[in-house]
Amino acid sequence: MDKVLIVDDDPSVRILLKKILQRSSFEVLEYDRGAGVENIIDNKKPDLVLLDLILPDINGLQVLRSLKNNSNVKNLPIVVLTGSSDKENRIKALQYGAVDYITKPFLPEEVLLRVNTQLKMHNLINSLQEAVSNLKMDIEAAEGIQRALVPTAVPEKTKPRISWLYEPSYKVGGDIFDFIELGNDRKLVYIVDVAGHGVNASMISVMVHRFIEDYINSHLLFDLTNFMKELESNFKFERFELFITIIAMIIDYGEKKLHLANAGIPMPIFLRNGHAEYITFPHESLVGIDLIKGEVNSMDFNEGDKIFLYSDGLTELRGKDDGSFGYKLLKKFLENHGSSKVEDIVKDLKEYLQNYRRNKYYEDDITFIAINL
Amino acid sequence: MFHLKKENKGAAIILFDEEVRLTGKISAELKKWFKKQRLNSLETVIFDCQNIIFIDSMGIASVISMYKAITSSGKQMILSRLRKEVKDILILLNLDKLFLMDDRTPEQIIRKL
Numbered sequence: 001m002d003k004v005l006i007v008d009d010d011p012s013v014r015i016l017l018k019k020i021l022q023r024s025s026f027e028v029l030e031y032d033r034g035a036g037v038e039n040i041i042d043n044k045k046p047d048l049v050l051l052d053l054i055l056p057d058i059n060g061l062q063v064l065r066s067l068k069n070n071s072n073v074k075n076l077p078i079v080v081l082t083g084s085s086d087k088e089n090r091i092k093a094l095q096y097g098a099v100d101y102i103t104k105p106f107l108p109e110e111v112l113l114r115v116n117t118q119l120k121m122h123n124l125i126n127s128l129q130e131a132v133s134n135l136k137m138d139i140e141a142a143e144g145i146q147r148a149l150v151p152t153a154v155p156e157k158t159k160p161r162i163s164w165l166y167e168p169s170y171k172v173g174g175d176i177f178d179f180i181e182l183g184n185d186r187k188l189v190y191i192v193d194v195a196g197h198g199v200n201a202s203m204i205s206v207m208v209h210r211f212i213e214d215y216i217n218s219h220l221l222f223d224l225t226n227f228m229k230e231l232e233s234n235f236k237f238e239r240f241e242l243f244i245t246i247i248a249m250i251i252d253y254g255e256k257k258l259h260l261a262n263a264g265i266p267m268p269i270f271l272r273n274g275h276a277e278y279i280t281f282p283h284e285s286l287v288g289i290d291l292i293k294g295e296v297n298s299m300d301f302n303e304g305d306k307i308f309l310y311s312d313g314l315t316e317l318r319g320k321d322d323g324s325f326g327y328k329l330l331k332k333f334l335e336n337h338g339s340s341k342v343e344d345i346v347k348d349l350k351e352y353l354q355n356y357r358r359n360k361y362y363e364d365d366i367t368f369i370a371i372n373l
Numbered sequence: 374m375f376h377l378k379k380e381n382k383g384a385a386i387i388l389f390d391e392e393v394r395l396t397g398k399i400s401a402e403l404k405k406w407f408k409k410q411r412l413n414s415l416e417t418v419i420f421d422c423q424n425i426i427f428i429d430s431m432g433i434a435s436v437i438s439m440y441k442a443i444t445s446s447g448k449q450m451i452l453s454r455l456r457k458e459v460k461d462i463l464i465l466l467n468l469d470k471l472f473l474m475d476d477r478t479p480e481q482i483i484r485k486l
Contacts, residue, residue: 196430245430264466286466364429
């Protein structure tokens with residue numbers, strides 16, 4: 001049963017309103033002055049207030065203003081009662097936050113219609129706010145889980161060889177990355193990008209992360225071809241109606257070799273003596289649609305060479321000119337910063353992107369990993 | 374926004390009424406709409422892509438989803454009139470190995486079926 005508080009010094013008005021409302025099963029509370037209204041509201045918790053603008057002690061508009069400034073009651077719907085000639089105060093009341101007004105003398109039907117409409121709207125707004133708040137909490141929880149799996153600091157051993165930029169989009173995204181020691185002076189670095197955003201994508205990215213950990217623990221010798229095929233068979237498109245893309249690279253410091261598998265992630269960039277080149281092979285299709293062969297590119301590297309891995313959130317970032325950041329601009333940027341330390345390259349890129357981007361928030365997750373070999 | 378136009382020879386055309394960026398929300402709507410379509414009597418579904426001006430990963434997922442649903446029941450799906458920018462993205466992802474792409478109009482394709 002909804003509770004309505006009537007604030008009016010005229011007993012005849014209160015009695016009339018009370019009768020109208022009680023006939024429609026409302027619980028009715030009455031009060032005859034402005035002072036102390038906030039306490040009544042605090043104690044009795046009405047669902048709506050009918051407030052007369054002409055009260056004996058305090059102006060009704062003042063009462064309205066003070067209620068709207070009180071954070072505990074500011075969302076309570078207040079309908080003001082005004083005289084038919086009181087147009088100016090009616091407008092002021094609406095400006096001060098009243099949701100509606102009833103002009104005296106009133107018809108019972110009008111009172112009921114206005115009160116019911118405002119209560120319905122108030123309840124809808126409350127439900128909506130609650131739903132949005134629950135959804136936000138779920139998304140934040142999903143985001144927290146995803147972020148917890150991404151490295152937060154460079155491991156001591158690798159310092160200063162790896163640096164990265166991980167810029168979350170305004171929604172939970174599907175990027176995840178990691179670097180894992182494989183033993184024998186070998187390290188696995190990967191970026192996974194699950195199509196789309198939201199809890200769905202982030203949950204799948206967490207599943208892929210877990211899959212990779214399990215795969216490493218259950219395979220003494222990490223073989224990239226086999227790994228990609230296993231990934232393909234475990235993440236079929238039909239399972240989630242989403243696909244994943246991945247770049248996985250083994251850095252073998254002992255043999256000075258890179259072994260690279262790439263399914264749908266933008267081409268990495270290799271930098272030697274200030275000259276940048278795309279690594280175009282392998283470039284397989286998306287994971288989960290039966291097109292993965294497990295192709296691997298093995299290449300030599302020299303100490304001091306650099307390699308950059310990144311997700312499409314970087315190349316597809318929309319700029320102020322409405323164009324995309326693109327491969328060419330990235331390559332040029334990396335050539336210009338080729339002699340810098342990887343930490344400085346990442347720092348400069350971050351600044352550059354903040355000036356370049358069109359929107360305040362990133363539309364897609366951006367993962368960029370810079371490795372000094 | 375989308376509609377299905379049934380033609381002769383057991384073919385139908387999926388059309389966009391206006392230019393779209395096939396991304397998040399529209400992709401989800403397309404998938405939802407597509408699931409409601411009755412395709413039982415068809416042999417060929419032609420997706421007229423001339424109004425797709427951009428496609429992202431969610432858009433690609435929705436097209437793959439439609440492709441899987443159509444081909445799993447023995448029908449064929451053809452992507453017709455892809456714009457260069459969209460076609461380049463699909464080729465970059467090797468999806469030309471999955472999808473049949475045809476630069477002709479849907480009507481021209483149907484005449485040759």
